[in-house]
Amino acid sequence: MSSTDVNLSAAEARNYHLRSKHHMQRYAEGPGQLDWDAQPAPFRQFAGAPTLKLPFCAADQDRPFAELAQPHPAPLPVTLANVAALLQLSLGLSAWKSWQGSRWALRNNPSSGNLHPVEGYLLARGVPGLADGVHHYDPLAHALEGRALIAPSAAPCWLAVGLSSVMWREAWKYGERAFRYCQLDIGHAMAAFGYAAASLGWTVAAQPLASGELAALLGLDRESDYPSGRYAYTEDEEPEVLLWLGAPGVTPPPGASALADWLSAAVWQGQPSVIDPQPGYRWPVIDRVAVATRVHEAPPAGWTPTPGQLSPTPSPHASPASAQTLIQQRRSGQRYQPRHAMPAADFYRLLQALLPHEGAPWHVPAMAPAVHLLLCVLRVDGLSPGLYLLPRQPGRVTQWPELALHFPERAPVSALHPDCPRGLGLLRLRTLELPEAQRFMRALCCHQDIASTGAFTVAMLGEFDATLDAHGGHGYRLLLREAGQIGQALYLEAEAAGLRGTGIGCFFDNTLHGALGLNDARLQTLYHFTVGLPVVDARVETTPPYPDADLTERP
Incomplete structure (x- = not known):
C-alpha cells in the first residue's frame, strides 16, 4: 500500500471518527425509532x-x-x-x-x-x-x-x-x-x-x-x-x-x-x-x-515486546472461582449499589490485569499498546474520589505535556499510598468531592446514572494520530479492538472481585477531551466502562443456555 493510499485511508477513518461523535448539543446520526419486533x-x-x-x-x-x-x-x-x-x-x-x-x-x-x-x-x-x-x-x-x-x-x-x-x-x-x-x-x-x-x-x-x-x-x-x-x-x-x-x-x-x-x-x-x-x-x-480500514495487503508480523515493555504477572486475587464459572456468569450490570466501596487491594489487582503481560488475554498484538486509561474513582476504600491516569506503557505521559499543565497537582499514587504497587504507574490527576465526580461522569456518559453509582468508571484513551500515521486507516480498527480487549478483561476481573462491569458506548467525546485540556487528535476517547456491586433485578427470569446440557443455572 503506497504512502498516498495510507494517508487517504487514515483521512477516511479520521473523518468517520469525527462524524460519529456524540455532542452535548446533538447525538451522532441514528434511526429515529426502533421496532424490536423487526x-x-x-x-x-x-x-x-x-x-x-x-x-x-x-x-x-x-x-x-x-x-x-x-x-x-x-x-x-x-x-x-x-x-x-x-x-x-x-x-x-x-x-x-x-x-x-x-x-x-x-x-x-x-x-x-x-x-x-x-x-x-x-x-x-x-x-x-x-x-x-x-x-x-x-x-x-x-x-x-x-x-x-x-x-x-x-x-x-x-x-x-x-x-x-x-x-x-x-x-x-x-x-x-x-x-x-x-x-x-x-x-x-x-x-x-x-x-x-x-x-x-x-x-x-x-x-x-x-x-x-x-x-x-x-x-x-x-x-x-x-x-x-x-x-x-x-x-x-x-x-x-x-x-x-x-x-x-x-x-x-x-x-x-x-x-x-x-x-x-x-x-x-x-x-x-x-x-x-x-x-x-x-x-x-x-x-x-x-x-x-481494511488491510489491503498482508501487514508485517505483530509487535514483539521487550522484557521492559511487559508488566509483571498480576498478583493472585482471593477468588477461588473456576474459569468456566466466571466466564459463563459474566453479565453486564444494569444498576449498581451507590454506597458500596471497593477494597483498594482488589482495585489495584484489577488494574494490574489490564496492563500488557504474558498471561491471558494479551496474546500477540498487532502493535504496541496504544490505549490508556483515565479513571474516575468514586468509591474505592482509602482513595480520594477524583481523576486518575493509568498509562499502559511506560513513558507515555511525557508525550502529553498538556496533561502536566492542566493537572499541576498530579502525583504517583504509590507515593501517596504505600499499599499501591510501585510498578503499577497509576497517577492521581485531581481529587474531587464525590458528588462532583458523580455529576461529571454521569453527564459525560450521556447522562446515564450507571456511570456515577459504581466504584469507578473508565474512559479509554487511544493514541489516535500516531496509530493512524503508522498503520493507515486499519490503525483505527486496531485501536478499537484493543479497547474491546481491555473491556473483556474488565468484565472478568470485576466478576473475580465479586462485582460486575458494564461497557458504555454512549459518551460525549469532545467534552472529555476539553476536561483534560486536550485540543488535538493525539488522544481520542474510544470506550467507557464502569464497575460496581450490581443490583439484580429479580423480575427477570434466568434459564440455562442449553437445556440438553448438564450445566448449572447461573444468576
Whole structure:
C-alpha cells in the first residue's frame, strides 16, 4: 500500500471518527425509532451444510480463573471435546433471559446492546472426529456447520478461528456509530478466545492477513451464496481477523498462499440465513469506513515486546472461582449499589490485569499498546474520589505535556499510598468531592446514572494520530479492538472481585477531551466502562443456555 493510499485511508477513518461523535448539543446520526419486533436475526445458520453437534464443557477442562495468567501445568491435547470447550467459552451462550413475554440469549462474549455482530469460523486440519476444512460455529445450537470440507490427509494438525462482523446488526440500532461498536465487539471476542484458550493451556495469536485473503478463506466473498437484491448490504459479513491456536501437537500456521492452496480443493456447502429482509435505514458512511480500514495487503508480523515493555504477572486475587464459572456468569450490570466501596487491594489487582503481560488475554498484538486509561474513582476504600491516569506503557505521559499543565497537582499514587504497587504507574490527576465526580461522569456518559453509582468508571484513551500515521486507516480498527480487549478483561476481573462491569458506548467525546485540556487528535476517547456491586433485578427470569446440557443455572 503506497504512502498516498495510507494517508487517504487514515483521512477516511479520521473523518468517520469525527462524524460519529456524540455532542452535548446533538447525538451522532441514528434511526429515529426502533421496532424490536423487526430486529435483525441475532443468529446465522447455513441451511444445507452438514451439522456436527458439539459436546459441552466438562470439569476436567477447567482450572481456577486466578491461574490463567500462569502457564498451564499440563496443556490439554487437541481433541474435538477441547475444541468444543474453546468455542463454547468464547462465543457460546451463557444464559437465556425472559421478562414480560420477551426472551433473549446472553453470550460469553459481550456485545454492544447485546446485538452480537460477530460470527465465528473454525479452520481445522487433523482434529480427530472433525472433518478438515472451514466450519461455521452456530452458538444457538452449539454446533459446527461444515461450510467448506476437504478430503482428510496425513498432514500435521493445525487450528485457527476466523472472525467476521455483520455490521447491520449494530447499525440497525446505533446508526453511524455502529462501526465503532463492531470493532469493540471484535476486541471482546479476541480477548474471550484468549481466556478460553488459557483455560485449556493453549495460546492464541492474531495472524496477519489481507482482508481479501481472509474473506476468501471464510467464504465471505462468495456473493452467489448470500442473499442478494435491494437490501443485500444487510447480509454482508465483514472479514475481521484470523486467530491461530497454539496447542500440543499443533504445527505453526501456514502462510496465506499455502492456506489458499489448501482450500482450493474444498467443496463449499450451505446457504446463509437472512439477517434482515426489510431494513428501514441505510448508513453509507459505515461502508466507506469499512473499506478504508481494511488491510489491503498482508501487514508485517505483530509487535514483539521487550522484557521492559511487559508488566509483571498480576498478583493472585482471593477468588477461588473456576474459569468456566466466571466466564459463563459474566453479565453486564444494569444498576449498581451507590454506597458500596471497593477494597483498594482488589482495585489495584484489577488494574494490574489490564496492563500488557504474558498471561491471558494479551496474546500477540498487532502493535504496541496504544490505549490508556483515565479513571474516575468514586468509591474505592482509602482513595480520594477524583481523576486518575493509568498509562499502559511506560513513558507515555511525557508525550502529553498538556496533561502536566492542566493537572499541576498530579502525583504517583504509590507515593501517596504505600499499599499501591510501585510498578503499577497509576497517577492521581485531581481529587474531587464525590458528588462532583458523580455529576461529571454521569453527564459525560450521556447522562446515564450507571456511570456515577459504581466504584469507578473508565474512559479509554487511544493514541489516535500516531496509530493512524503508522498503520493507515486499519490503525483505527486496531485501536478499537484493543479497547474491546481491555473491556473483556474488565468484565472478568470485576466478576473475580465479586462485582460486575458494564461497557458504555454512549459518551460525549469532545467534552472529555476539553476536561483534560486536550485540543488535538493525539488522544481520542474510544470506550467507557464502569464497575460496581450490581443490583439484580429479580423480575427477570434466568434459564440455562442449553437445556440438553448438564450445566448449572447461573444468576
